[in-house]
Amino acid sequence: xxxxxxxxxxxxxxxxxxxxxxxxxxxxxxxxxxxxxxxxxxxxxxxxxxxxxxxxxxxxxxxxxxxxxxxxxxxxxxxxxxxxxxxxxxxxxxxxxxxxxxxxxxxxxxxxxxxxxxxxxxxxxx
Amino acid sequence: xxxxxxxxxxxxxxxxxxxxxxxxxxxxxxxxxxxxxxxxxxxxxxxxxxxxxxxxxxxxxxxxxxxxxxxxxxxxxxxxxxxxxxxxxxxxxxxxxxxxxxxxxxxxxxxxxxxxxxxxxxxxxx
DNA sequence: CTGCATCCACAACGATACTG
DNA sequence: CAGTATCGTTGTGGATGCAG
Numbered sequence: 321x322x323x324x325x326x327x328x329x330x331x332x333x334x335x336x337x338x339x340x341x342x343x344x345x346x347x348x349x350x351x352x353x354x355x356x357x358x359x360x361x362x363x364x365x366x367x368x369x370x371x372x373x374x375x376x377x378x379x380x381x382x383x384x385x386x387x388x389x390x391x392x393x394x395x396x397x398x399x400x401x402x403x404x405x406x407x408x409x410x411x412x413x414x415x416x417x418x419x420x421x422x423x424x425x426x427x428x429x430x431x432x433x434x435x436x437x438x439x440x441x442x443x444x445x446x
Numbered sequence: 447x448x449x450x451x452x453x454x455x456x457x458x459x460x461x462x463x464x465x466x467x468x469x470x471x472x473x474x475x476x477x478x479x480x481x482x483x484x485x486x487x488x489x490x491x492x493x494x495x496x497x498x499x500x501x502x503x504x505x506x507x508x509x510x511x512x513x514x515x516x517x518x519x520x521x522x523x524x525x526x527x528x529x530x531x532x533x534x535x536x537x538x539x540x541x542x543x544x545x546x547x548x549x550x551x552x553x554x555x556x557x558x559x560x561x562x563x564x565x566x567x568x569x570x571x572x
Numbered sequence: 573c574t575g576c577a578t579c580c581a582c583a584a585c586g587a588t589a590c591t592g
Numbered sequence: 593c594a595g596t597a598t599c600g601t602t603g604t605g606g607a608t609g610c611a612g
Contacts, residue, residue, distance in 0.1 A: 322553045323486045323501045342556050343502070345563055350478045350552070360449045368594055375449045376469070379586055384595065394566030405593040406592080415559045422555060425548035426476065427448045430468050433541045437471055440520030494574055505606055510575060531573040532612080 322346045348393060353378060353386045355423050358412065361396065362420045365411045395419060448472045474519060479504060479512045481549050484538065487522065488546045491537045521545060 322342050348354065353375075360366065360374045372383055387410060390396040395416035401407040412420055448468050474480065479501075486492065486500045498509055513536060516522040521542035527533040538546055 322556055323482050338560065341564060342560060346556050347478050350476065350481050352473050352476045355476050356449050392567055392570040393563050408594060415562055419555050422548050422551035425551060429545050429548060430448055430472050434464065434468060436541055437519050438467060441518055444518040534574060
């Protein structure tokens with residue numbers, strides 16, 4: 321369970337620590353930009369600028385910020401080529417690839433239920 | 447693709463509208479609280495208060511807000527029992543259940559790579 | 573018990589400018 | 593080209609109070 325951070329019984333310090341860590345990781349990963357980056361990197365290695373072009377609407381700042389976070393969590397690998405101008409490439413690690421499977425599932429889901437959801441929205445807004 | 451909103455060619459109004467809708471839905475769904483609610487509802491029907499208890503750290507406001515959004519998108523069904531005090535139950539619809547599969551995948555992923563990620567973080571923070 | 577509205581603190585975000 | 597820093601704005605989210 322990622323939903324609960326604290327168990328019923330009082331003295332399971334290890335379990336609660338693991339749970340709060342799980343929640344922390346989940347919160348890192350379960351956000352729009354992080355998931356879109358992971359989805360974009362699914363096809364293979366991309367440079368910073370390519371990622372910016374690939375992900376519509378992301379700002380320079382959000383991209384770097386989320387890339388750092390993903391790198392910190394070991395989901396993407398950052399490769400700097402010491403040329404001029406600099407060339408920085410990002411690739412999914414194995415954990416990143418594994419997460420990408422489920423993210424891809426979410427994208428599929430979005431398209432499968434697109435019209436269904438669209439209809440539901442119109443109904444609700446009335 | 448959920449990443450791109452605008453195609454290369456200029457005059458594909460329908461496609462770009464579908465894409466921006468896809469992105470909109472993805473943005474709705476790809477957030478911490480929404481996913482945690484869906485995961486929590488995976489087991490079955492829950493009342494408002496039960497959800498609040500089940501999902502550690504969620505505030506009254508965030509819960510209602512996200513429940514409305516999920517209801518609007520047709521992912522959860524809201525059942526009001528006209529008793530006093532009121533009793534409101536939330537259940538996943540079929541689209542909601544489908545999404546829940548992939549969300550569950552993310553939770554599994556979190557636990558599978560927990561220690562791996564924890565180690566990566568320590569390495570990075572040094 | 574559930575839901576809506578209000579207020580307010582603070583974090584997120586975009587824009588911009590500057591460095592290697 | 594990529595990254596960092598700063599600033600100002602917007603928005604998110606928590607706390608509280610009130611209503612059904």
